[in-house]
Amino acid sequence: MDALVLLGSLFALIAIGLPVAYALGAAALVGALWIDIPWEAVMLKISDGVRNFSLLAIPFFVLAGAIMAEGGMARRLVALANVFVGFIRGGLALVNILASSFFGCISGSSVADTSSIGSVMIPQMVRAGYPRVFATNVTIAGSVQAILIPPSHNAVIYSLAAGGTVSIAHLFLAGFLPGLLLGLSLIGLCIFIARRRGYPKGEPVPLRQALRVVVEAFYGLLTMVIILGGILSGVFTATESAAVACIYAFLVTMFVYRDYHWRELPKLIHRVVKTVAMVMILIGFASSFGYIMALMQLPAQVTAFFLTLSDNKYVILFLINIMLLVLGCLMDLAPLLLICTPILLPVVKSFGVDPVHFGMVMLVNLGIGLITPPVGATMFVGCAIGKVTIEQVTREIWPFYVAMLVVLGLVTYVPEISLFIPSLVKF
Amino acid sequence: QQKLVLKASDVHPLGYPTVEAIVRMGKKLEAATNGRLSIQMFPSMQLGGEKEMIEQAQIGALQIARISVGPVGTIVDELNVFNMPFVFRDSKHMEAVIDGEIGTELLAKISENPQTRLIALGWMNAGSRNVYNSKRPIRTTEDLKGLKIRMMGNPIFVDTMNALGGNGIAMGFNELYSAMQTGVVDGAENNPPTYIVQNHYQVAKYFSMTEHLIIPEIFVFSKRTWDTLSKEDQALLRKVSREAQTEQRELWYKMEEESVAKMKASGIEIITFADKKPFQDAVKPVWEKYGGKYSALVKRIQAVQ
Amino acid sequence: MQDAYRRAMDALYLACIGLAGASVVVITLVVPWGVFTRYVLNRGSAWPEPMAILLMVLFTFLGAAACYRANSHIAVDMIAGAMPPPIRRMLAILVDLLLAALSLFMVVYGLELCVTTWHQVIAEFPFLSTGITYLPLPLGSALTLLFIIERMWIGPPPHGSIVYNDSAIEKD
Ligand code: NA
Numbered sequence: 072m073d074a075l076v077l078l079g080s081l082f083a084l085i086a087i088g089l090p091v092a093y094a095l096g097a098a099a100l101v102g103a104l105w106i107d108i109p110w111e112a113v114m115l116k117i118s119d120g121v122r123n124f125s126l127l128a129i130p131f132f133v134l135a136g137a138i139m140a141e142g143g144m145a146r147r148l149v150a151l152a153n154v155f156v157g158f159i160r161g162g163l164a165l166v167n168i169l170a171s172s173f174f175g176c177i178s179g180s181s182v183a184d185t186s187s188i189g190s191v192m193i194p195q196m197v198r199a200g201y202p203r204v205f206a207t208n209v210t211i212a213g214s215v216q217a218i219l220i221p222p223s224h225n226a227v228i229y230s231l232a233a234g235g236t237v238s239i240a241h242l243f244l245a246g247f248l249p250g251l252l253l254g255l256s257l258i259g260l261c262i263f264i265a266r267r268r269g270y271p272k273g274e275p276v277p278l279r280q281a282l283r284v285v286v287e288a289f290y291g292l293l294t295m296v297i298i299l300g301g302i303l304s305g306v307f308t309a310t311e312s313a314a315v316a317c318i319y320a321f322l323v324t325m326f327v328y329r330d331y332h333w334r335e336l337p338k339l340i341h342r343v344v345k346t347v348a349m350v351m352i353l354i355g356f357a358s359s360f361g362y363i364m365a366l367m368q369l370p371a372q373v374t375a376f377f378l379t380l381s382d383n384k385y386v387i388l389f390l391i392n393i394m395l396l397v398l399g400c401l402m403d404l405a406p407l408l409l410i411c412t413p414i415l416l417p418v419v420k421s422f423g424v425d426p427v428h429f430g431m432v433m434l435v436n437l438g439i440g441l442i443t444p445p446v447g448a449t450m451f452v453g454c455a456i457g458k459v460t461i462e463q464v465t466r467e468i469w470p471f472y473v474a475m476l477v478v479l480g481l482v483t484y485v486p487e488i489s490l491f492i493p494s495l496v497k498f
Numbered sequence: 499q500q501k502l503v504l505k506a507s508d509v510h511p512l513g514y515p516t517v518e519a520i521v522r523m524g525k526k527l528e529a530a531t532n533g534r535l536s537i538q539m540f541p542s543m544q545l546g547g548e549k550e551m552i553e554q555a556q557i558g559a560l561q562i563a564r565i566s567v568g569p570v571g572t573i574v575d576e577l578n579v580f581n582m583p584f585v586f587r588d589s590k591h592m593e594a595v596i597d598g599e600i601g602t603e604l605l606a607k608i609s610e611n612p613q614t615r616l617i618a619l620g621w622m623n624a625g626s627r628n629v630y631n632s633k634r635p636i637r638t639t640e641d642l643k644g645l646k647i648r649m650m651g652n653p654i655f656v657d658t659m660n661a662l663g664g665n666g667i668a669m670g671f672n673e674l675y676s677a678m679q680t681g682v683v684d685g686a687e688n689n690p691p692t693y694i695v696q697n698h699y700q701v702a703k704y705f706s707m708t709e710h711l712i713i714p715e716i717f718v719f720s721k722r723t724w725d726t727l728s729k730e731d732q733a734l735l736r737k738v739s740r741e742a743q744t745e746q747r748e749l750w751y752k753m754e755e756e757s758v759a760k761m762k763a764s765g766i767e768i769i770t771f772a773d774k775k776p777f778q779d780a781v782k783p784v785w786e787k788y789g790g791k792y793s794a795l796v797k798r799i800q801a802v803q
Numbered sequence: 804m805q806d807a808y809r810r811a812m813d814a815l816y817l818a819c820i821g822l823a824g825a826s827v828v829v830i831t832l833v834v835p836w837g838v839f840t841r842y843v844l845n846r847g848s849a850w851p852e853p854m855a856i857l858l859m860v861l862f863t864f865l866g867a868a869a870c871y872r873a874n875s876h877i878a879v880d881m882i883a884g885a886m887p888p889p890i891r892r893m894l895a896i897l898v899d900l901l902l903a904a905l906s907l908f909m910v911v912y913g914l915e916l917c918v919t920t921w922h923q924v925i926a927e928f929p930f931l932s933t934g935i936t937y938l939p940l941p942l943g944s945a946l947t948l949l950f951i952i953e954r955m956w957i958g959p960p961p962h963g964s965i966v967y968n969d970s971a972i973e974k975d
C-alpha cells in the first residue's frame with residue numbers, strides 16, 4: 072500500500088507533465104503525509120541531498136566539457152578521428168563514431184556530444200553524400216559512448232544513488248571497455264552498412280598534416296589523463312580532479328587554442344548553470360523521495376518481490392534489463408538512475424552482482440534510453456541538429472539498437488568487461 | 499491503546515554494538531508494554547549521516563539517534579571538552595566520568611536546553627582513536643613528521659594532528675579508503691573495530707595505540723515525540739536506556755577484542771606505548787588554544803578516579 | 804503593471820543566473836586551492852570543501868528557480884502532447900498550480916526547518932547557523948513562486964527574452 076501511494080503519486084504527477092524533479096518532491100510530501108513524517112524532514116532531505124562533496128564533480132565535469140566542446144575541441148577531435156579511419160569505406164561515419172569516443176574522454180554528456188560532434192559531422196557527411204537520417208543516427212548512437220568512457224558525471228550520480236559506497240574511481244575505470252565495445256560494435260555496423268550501400272571513402276591524411284592534427288587534439292585528450300592519472304596516482308580525489316580539469320580546459324582553450332572569446336564566457340556560464348541546476352535539483356528531490364522510500368522499507372520489499380519471480384541471477388538481470396529499457400523509453404537517464412538504483416541495487420547485490428558491474432549495466436541500458444522515442448534527450452537534440460524528424464530517425468535506427476542491445480547483453484552477462492580494468496589497479 | 503513504533507537510526511550496520519544495543523532495547527520495550535511500544539531500526543546510514551539524523555530527531559521525523567558529541571557540542575558547548583586530546587587517562591577513566599556525576603549533568607544539560615530539542619538518554623562507548631598509516635610505524639612524534647593523516651572535520655582534531663607532528667587533513671569519511679589506497683593521505687586515526695570493518699587495515703599496516711582521543715557517544719530522543727509520551731513511558735524509556743548503556747559497553751569490548759585479534763592475525767604491526775607523555779606534551783598548544791574555557795570542568799574530570 | 808512585473812522578473816532571473824554562475828566560478832577556484840594548500844603549503848585547509856558545498860546548495864536552488872523560468876526542467880509531455888489543445892491548456896494550468904502549491908509548501912516548511920535548526924552552528928564554520936544553510940531552499944522556492952505567477956498571469960517569457968540569451972555562437 073505504501074509503495075502504491077508513493078510510486079502511484081509519482082507516476083501520476085509525471086504523467087500530467089509536472090517536471091520530474093518536482094514530481095519526485097511532491098510525491099515525497101504525499102508519502103510523508105501517508106506514513107506520518109513531518110514535512111520539514113522532506114525539506115531537510117531535499118537540501119542535504121545536494122550537500123555532498125562528490126556531487127561537486129558534476130558542475131566541474133559539465134563546465135570542463137562545455138569549455139572544451141565550445142572552444143573548438145569538437146573540430147579538432149573530428150580531424151584526429153579522420154586521420155585514423157577517414158580513408159576506410161564509410162569513412163565519415165567511422166570518423167563520427169571515433170570522434171565521439173575521443174569526445175567521451177573530455178565530457179560525460181551524450182547530449183553535449185551530439186550537439187558538438189553532430190554540428191560538425193552531420194553537415195560534412197551530408198555534403199559527402201550520406202543520407203541525413205543515417206548521419207543523425209550515427210551521431211546519436213555514437214554519442215552514448217560519452218556516458219561510459221571516463222569521465223562520466225552520470226557515474227558520479229550512480230555512485231551517489233548507490234549510497235556513496237561505490238568508488239567513483241572504480242566506476243570510471245570500469246566504463247572504459249564497455250564504452251570501447253560500444254564504439255567498436257557501431258564501427259562494425261557502419262562498415263557493414265557502408266559496404267552494402269556503397270558509401271564513399273576519404274583520402275588518407277598526409278603525414279605532416281596528420282602530426283599537426285594529433286598534436287593539437289592531444290591537449291584536449293590530456294584532460295582525461297589529468298583526471299584519471301590524478302585520481303589513480305593519489306594526487307587528488309575524483310572531485311578535485313574534476314575541478315583541476317576545469318581550470319586546465321580553460322587554460323588550453325584560452326591560451327593554447329585561442330579561438331574562444333572572453334565575451335562568450337557569460338553565455339557559457341549561463342548554459343552551464345541551467346544544465347547543472349536542473350540535474351542538481353533533481354538529485355535533491357530524488358534524495359527526499361529516496362528517504363521516504365527508505366522509511367517505507369521499499370527496497371527490501373522490491374528485493375523480496377524479485378526473489379519470488381526467480382532465484383536465478385541471469386533471469387533476474389534479464390528482467391531488470393527489460394524493465395529499465397521500457398522505463399528508458401519513457402524517462403531520462405539521470406532521474407532513472409536516481410530512482411532505480413536504490414531499489415534495484417539491493418536486489419542484484421543479494422545475487423552477488425558487483426555494484427560497479429551493475430552500474431555499467433544501468434549506464435549502457437539507460438544510455439540506449441537516451442536515443443529511444445518517445446522521450447530521449449539525445450535523440451531530440453540529434454534531430455534538431457540533423458534537421459530531421461523523430462519519425463524519420465526512428466524508422467531507420469533499429470540496426471543501431473540491435474548493435475547496442477548486443478553490447479548490453481555482453482556487459483550484463485560478462486562482468487569481466489566492466490571489472491577487468493578496475494581489477495588491474497590495486498584498489 | 500495505540501501502538502507506537504519508535505524509529506531509530508545509526509550510521510553503523512546491523513550487529514554493530516551501538517545498533518545491537520538499541521535493537522535489544524526495543525525488544526525490552528515491546529516485552530514491557532505488550533507490544534504497545536517498539537523500536538524500528540534504520541541502520542547503515544539509511545536515513546542519512548549524523549548531522550541529518552540529529553536534525554530529523556529535532557523535527558520529530560525519527561525518535562532515537564545515536565550520535566557523536568560533535569554535532570550536539572555545537573549547541574551545548576561543554577560537551578566539546580570530550581573532543582580535547584588526552585582529556586581522559588584511559589577508557590576506564592572515561593567510563594567513570596560518564597557513569598558518574600559529570601556524565602549525568604551533561605546529559606541533563608542537553609535535555610534541559612530547549613534549543614537542542616532533544617532528550618539525551620545515555621552514553622555509549624566508541625573506544626579510543628589511534629593513528630594508523632601506510633608508511634612506517636609511529637613510535638614518537640618525530641615519526642609523524644611529513645605524514646598526511648586524515649582527521650575528522652573539526653579544527654580541534656586537525657590542530658591536534660598538526661601539534662603531534664603530522665599534517666592533519668580534513669576529509670570526508672566516504673573518500674578515505676580510496677584516498678589511503680592511492681596515497682592522497684598516508685593514514686588516518688580511528689578505533690580498532692572501524693579500522694577492521696572499513697578494511698582500512700588492508701591499506702594502512704602500521705597501527706599505533708596512541709589513544710589520543712577517547713570520545714564517548716550519545717543516544718538521544720526527539721523532544722517533540724518525548725513530550726507526547728506519558729510519564730510512565732518516559733520512565734520506562736529512561737530505565738531501558740540505562741540498561742542499554744551498560745549492554746553496549748559489553749558488546750563494544752567484545753568487538754574490540756575480536757578486532758585486535760583480527761589485526762594480529764592479518765600481520766598488522768601494532769605499536770603500544772608504555773609512556774604517552776611525549777604525545778601528551780606535544781598537544782599542549784591545542785589545550786592553550788581551545789581548552790581555556792573548560793578548565794573548571796577539566797579539573798573535575800581529572801579528579802575522577 | 805504587467806510590464807513592470809515582467810521587467811522585475813527579468814532582473815530577478817538575471818540575479819539568479821549571476822549569483823549561481825558566480826558560485827560555480829568560485830567553487831571551481833576554491834577546490835583546486837584545497838589541493839594547492841595540501842601539496843605546496845603542505846598543510847590541508849579545512850574550509851574549501853565545506854564552503855564549496857554551501858555555495859553548491861545556494862547554486863542549486865537559485866539555478867532551479869531560473870530553470871523554471873527558462874523552461875529547462877526535464878518533464879514528460881508525451882501524454883499532454885497527445886491531448887486536444889483545450890485539455891492541453893488545462894493540464895498546463897494544473898501543472899503550474901501544482902508547482903505553485905509545492906513551492907509554497909517549500910517556502911513554509913523550509914522556513915520552519917530554518918527555525919528549528921537556527922540555534923545550532925555547522926561544525927566546519929562555527930560562526931554560521933545551520934538554519935542559515937537551509938535558507939537557499941525557501942529562498943529559491945519563493946523565487947520559483949514569483950516566476951510561476953509571471954507565467955500564469957502574463958505568460959512565458961517572450962521570444963528574445965534574456966532566458967534564451969545563452970545560445971552558442973555558430974562556429975565552423
Ligand atoms: Na565521458
Ligand code: NA
Pocket residue numbers: 399400401402439440441442443444445446447448
Ligand atoms: Na528514451
